[in-house]
Amino acid sequence: MVPVERALPSSYPAEGEPVTLPGGIAAGTFIRSAGSDARAGDLLLQGGTRLGPAQWGALAAAGVGAVAAHRRTRVLVVSTGLELAAPGEPLAPGRIHDANGASLGASLAGLGLDVSVASLRSDDPAALIGLLREREFDLLVTSGGVSAGAHEVVRLALEPLGVAFLSVAMQPGGPQGLGLADLGHGSVPVVALPGNPVSVLVSFEAFLRPALLEAAGRRRTRRDAERLPLAEALDSPAGKHQLRRATVHDGRVHMVGGPSSHLLGHYALADVLAHVPVGVERMEAGEPIDIWRIDD
Ligand SMILES: Nc1nc2c(c(=O)[nH]1)N[C@H]1C(S)=C(S)[C@@H](COP(=O)(O)OP(=O)(O)OC[C@H]3O[C@@H](n4cnc5c(N)ncnc54)[C@H](O)[C@@H]3O)O[C@H]1N2
Numbered sequence: 328m329v330p331v332e333r334a335l336p337s338s339y340p341a342e343g344e345p346v347t348l349p350g351g352i353a354a355g356t357f358i359r360s361a362g363s364d365a366r367a368g369d370l371l372l373q374g375g376t377r378l379g380p381a382q383w384g385a386l387a388a389a390g391v392g393a394v395a396a397h398r399r400t401r402v403l404v405v406s407t408g409l410e411l412a413a414p415g416e417p418l419a420p421g422r423i424h425d426a427n428g429a430s431l432g433a434s435l436a437g438l439g440l441d442v443s444v445a446s447l448r449s450d451d452p453a454a455l456i457g458l459l460r461e462r463e464f465d466l467l468v469t470s471g472g473v474s475a476g477a478h479e480v481v482r483l484a485l486e487p488l489g490v491a492f493l494s495v496a497m498q499p500g501g502p503q504g505l506g507l508a509d510l511g512h513g514s515v516p517v518v519a520l521p522g523n524p525v526s527v528l529v530s531f532e533a534f535l536r537p538a539l540l541e542a543a544g545r546r547r548t549r550r551d552a553e554r555l556p557l558a559e560a561l562d563s564p565a566g567k568h569q570l571r572r573a574t575v576h577d578g579r580v581h582m583v584g585g586p587s588s589h590l591l592g593h594y595a596l597a598d599v600l601a602h603v604p605v606g607v608e609r610m611e612a613g614e615p616i617d618i619w620r621i622d623d
Pocket residue numbers: 406407408410411423424425426427428470471472473474475476479499500501502520521522523524526588
């Protein structure tokens with residue numbers, strides 16, 4: 328094979344026009360032999376491999392028109408609470424727009440899961456059970472209704488089915504529920520997150536994201552971590568691991584908003600989570616702090 332640039336003339340001649348080829352071109356030059364990428368009988372992909380763009384392409388190139396694969400995990404996200412209103416709906420007094428459906432839905436879809444989002448505008452445990460029995464899913468993630476009130480819809484509905492409700496030493500994201508429950512289609516894992524919108528995202532980062540990535544066989548299950556100096560002093564509650572929303576500029580970590588678990592607008596402006604470990608109640612400007620990058 329001779330590239331046209333090395334022939335004379337060096338462009339495609341008219342039909343019948345003579346062409347001079349250079350000498351010294353070894354046989355096989357510029358020829359890709361059949362099987363040089365994958366031979367018949369080669370192992371193309373190990374069982375259990377996650378199918379990403381290159382894997383789909385390699386299968387197609389090898390002529391594989393169909394492949395047996397696990398389906399994507401079907402996750403049902405349910406926001407709960409009588410106070411919820413759909414984004415875009417005008418707010419009556421005492422109502423709040425459902426932010427957790429959007430943020431959790433996007434978080435889980437970003438991991439490649441098959442996500443459906445529902446909003447239960449009720450504090451009635453029977454209504455929640457009714458909604459769950461109508462759906463089929465491999466994982467349930469709820470938000471709200473898990474703490475210590477008299478009408479905690481998720482806790483009242485799922486505790487009798489075996490889901491454990493407990494408190495972890497983290498702020499935000501203290502109250503949590505976790506377990507297996509049979510909701511009419513066999514036993515499925517249930518993760519019941521607190522209702523506060525920042526608690527939802529922080530819990531996703533701390534608990535759900537790494538576990539789901541690991542379950543999916545992904546190699547990188549953790550956020551990129553760094554230790555950088557704090558730009559300002561901060562306080563943290565006693566006995567809790569606090570996660571603060573922050574941003575990095577000039578090589579230092581600047582807080583974005585305060586520590587409260589409703590400050591979702593500030594979260595949306597942050598690009599790192601900063602960790603104040605259990606047992607540390609104050610950090611001074613200039614002290615090194617561990618951060619996770621959440622901006623990818
Ligand atoms: N007596 C106690 N009360 C509370 C405790 C406690 O330990 N003892 N813990 C507090 C903490 S910390 C948290 S976090 C919350 C979690 O409680 P719930 O999961 O029962 O959350 P809700 O009351 O349902 O909601 C809290 C807050 O968030 C708003 N919310 C709920 N869902 C959504 C949504 N989808 N989108 C936007 N905002 C939402 C809700 O309206 C409330 O304002 O418990 C504390 N109480």
